[in-house]
Amino acid sequence: MPETYNPQLGREHSYPYEHREEERDWHWGMIININRCINCNTCSFACKSTWTSGEGEEYMWWMNVETEPYGGYPMGWDMRLLDDLGKDETIFEAAEEGEAAKGYVAQKEEWEYPALGDDQVHGEYPTGDVVESDLEEDEYHDMWQFYLPRLCNHCKNPACLAACPRKAIYKREEDGIVLLDQERCRGYRKCVKSCPYHKPMYNPETGVSEKPVGCFPRIEEGNVPRCVSSCIGKTRLHGNINRGPDAGHPNGNTDAAAGRSPVNYLAKSDEKIALPLYPQFGTRPQVFYMPPYHVPPEFLTQMFTPNTDEKRNDWPGSTFEESIKIVQDRVRNPSHHVLGILQLFGATTRLIETYTVKEHRVKGWDRKGNKVVDMPFEEEMEVREGEMWTNQ
Numbered sequence: 362m363p364e365t366y367n368p369q370l371g372r373e374h375s376y377p378y379e380h381r382e383e384e385r386d387w388h389w390g391m392i393i394n395i396n397r398c399i400n401c402n403t404c405s406f407a408c409k410s411t412w413t414s415g416e417g418e419e420y421m422w423w424m425n426v427e428t429e430p431y432g433g434y435p436m437g438w439d440m441r442l443l444d445d446l447g448k449d450e451t452i453f454e455a456a457e458e459g460e461a462a463k464g465y466v467a468q469k470e471e472w473e474y475p476a477l478g479d480d481q482v483h484g485e486y487p488t489g490d491v492v493e494s495d496l497e498e499d500e501y502h503d504m505w506q507f508y509l510p511r512l513c514n515h516c517k518n519p520a521c522l523a524a525c526p527r528k529a530i531y532k533r534e535e536d537g538i539v540l541l542d543q544e545r546c547r548g549y550r551k552c553v554k555s556c557p558y559h560k561p562m563y564n565p566e567t568g569v570s571e572k573p574v575g576c577f578p579r580i581e582e583g584n585v586p587r588c589v590s591s592c593i594g595k596t597r598l599h600g601n602i603n604r605g606p607d608a609g610h611p612n613g614n615t616d617a618a619a620g621r622s623p624v625n626y627l628a629k630s631d632e633k634i635a636l637p638l639y640p641q642f643g644t645r646p647q648v649f650y651m652p653p654y655h656v657p658p659e660f661l662t663q664m665f666t667p668n669t670d671e672k673r674n675d676w677p678g679s680t681f682e683e684s685i686k687i688v689q690d691r692v693r694n695p696s697h698h699v700l701g702i703l704q705l706f707g708a709t710t711r712l713i714e715t716y717t718v719k720e721h722r723v724k725g726w727d728r729k730g731n732k733v734v735d736m737p738f739e740e741e742m743e744v745r746e747g748e749m750w751t752n753q
């Protein structure tokens with residue numbers, strides 16, 4: 362089986378598919394700021410009404426929002442598989458003879474409760490007591506929960522693609538979106554079993570499977586996916602995750618800024634601030650999350666880091682837990698540059714290819730080099746002379 366270097370794990374591992382992800386100029390990517398999500402599910406319904414409202418698609422939620430730590434759709438989708446993996450083992454290394462990846466087939470009843478555990482908190486509520494906060498800076502809540510929006514990650518090592526014996530799943534050359542060709546599909550459901558994020562789903566009416574499409578018709582027209590444009594919490598930013606600091610002007614248009622995309626900055630710059638979900642599966646997911654800052658780091662470590670004993674120089678702390686604390690602090694107290702990028706979230710339905718943050722203004726340009734955002738993000742504060750008027 363070919364070996365591939367996985368930068369999210371910092372090592373090589375087997376992956377049964379030759380590919381050239383790093384050379385693509387353009388690759389679908391998304392950042393989600395978990396701290397802004399209010400579980401309104403506008404994203405889920407926007408996706409469902411666009412893509413999965415037909416016969417046999419009733420239980421298909423390509424976009425869903427879960428309450429952590431108790432929610433999950435299908436039930437326990439993450440823990441069932443994680444429990445089966447050995448220490449430092451990807452789903453490709455753990456694959457059984459004749460299979461491309463280790464997987465899990467969720468049963469009917471596990472798909473029946475898309476809102477299981479909604480708003481349930483972790484921790485004891487002090488009965489008969491008033492709730493008082495004695496949190497010091499750098500402490501975390503005793504009782505906590507958070508919302509985790511989940512969607513297809515358009516992985517760089519897609520397990521669904523590797524697993525299909527019909528080669529019915531492919532990555533688009535132009536943007537890395539992972540699509541399923543329903544004409545080729547024969548309903549073998551290896552994709553359903555192998556995706557560790559449980560996003561390909563079988564349609565019993567048509568006898569073939571379906572998977573999320575990354576809103577490709579909107580991307581082709583230079584717009585962001587519907588889950589991004591409809592999000593009332595402005596939790597998301599979508600764009601070209603492969604556009605690094607050395608990239609030129611979009612479309613050669615020198616009116617626009619050259620260089621990296623804002624999603625690339627948040628996920629790939631030295632100021633690591635957005636993290637992939639369960640990188641230990643090994644699929645290189647391309648949705649990156651800004652972690653919640655009120656949640657104990659030990660929980661987030663197993664969810665957003667490779668969670669191995671190995672020391673990693675590309676993480677900010679000497680351990681993953683310490684690194685998570687540093688990332689949480691960066692999210693809670695963003696740098697001036699990140700504060701500027703945060704204003705781009707939900708600012709336009711156009712896809713922002715490049716940007717600048719200069720002084721107190723942030724600007725963004727689309728793939729053609731047209732300016733689509735230009736706004737201030739910090740207001741000057743004026744302190745007036747004289748005595749403060751107080752209410753007697």
Ligand code: SF4
Nearest residue numbers: 513514516520521556
């Ligand atoms: Fe395939 Fe699942 Fe990755 Fe989406 S999240 S590309 S369905 S392996």
Ligand code: F3S
Nearest residue numbers: 525546547550551552
């Ligand atoms: Fe392949 Fe999945 Fe269809 S494994 S044949 S795409 S059901």
